[in-house]
Amino acid sequence: MEAGRFEEAMEVFRPLARSGNADAEELIGVLYALGLGVERDPERAFDWYLRSSMKGHPGAQSGLGWYYETGLGLPAPDPVRAYLWYALSAIGGDEDALDSLEHITPRLSAEERARAEVLVDDYRVWMYPFR
Numbered sequence: 001m002e003a004g005r006f007e008e009a010m011e012v013f014r015p016l017a018r019s020g021n022a023d024a025e026e027l028i029g030v031l032y033a034l035g036l037g038v039e040r041d042p043e044r045a046f047d048w049y050l051r052s053s054m055k056g057h058p059g060a061q062s063g064l065g066w067y068y069e070t071g072l073g074l075p076a077p078d079p080v081r082a083y084l085w086y087a088l089s090a091i092g093g094d095e096d097a098l099d100s101l102e103h104i105t106p107r108l109s110a111e112e113r114a115r116a117e118v119l120v121d122d123y124r125v126w127m128y129p130f131r
Contacts, residue, residue, distance in 0.1 A: 001027065006037025017048075025052035026060040033063065042073030053085065056127050058092030061085045065100055079108055083116035084123065091120075091128050 001009045010031055016024035029048030032041045046067045052060035065085035071077035082104055089097035108116065124131070 001036075006031060010037055017051075020055070022052045022055035022057040022060070025049075025055075026057050026063070029060060029063060042067070046073045053088075054127075056092060058089045058094035058097065061089035061092060062094050062097045062100060065089060065097070065104075069100075069104060079104060080112050080116045080119070083108060083113070084119045087116070087120045088123055088127060091124060091131050 010028065013024040013028050013031075017028055025048050029045045029052060030036070031038055032048060033045035034040065046064070049060045049063045049067065053064045062085070065082045067073055068078045068085060069082035083101065086097045086100040086104060090101060105113065
């Protein structure tokens, strides 16, 4: 990818992603999100970020949070789910996710924040059991 050979990168990432490699899944999401070597496709990017996120990939979780925040490729924005994925990303060690949480938190009502925290607690116990 660093050499700008995105089609070749996709050829390398696909078999890795099929075997469950979260890094490859996240990178395929990036390719679709930015339209690098493939046609830009927010829905496919979201799907690849989701696969990687469910395996605990903090970068993909942050990307997923952004998709939920903006609603790109989705029927509508969902700030509660955006908060969920930004929080999980922060727990996973993505320092940029803290900035995203700081940005979205004031936009949530107290009820939405409470719902988001319940979801964070639900996911955290199996995704990051030792954090």
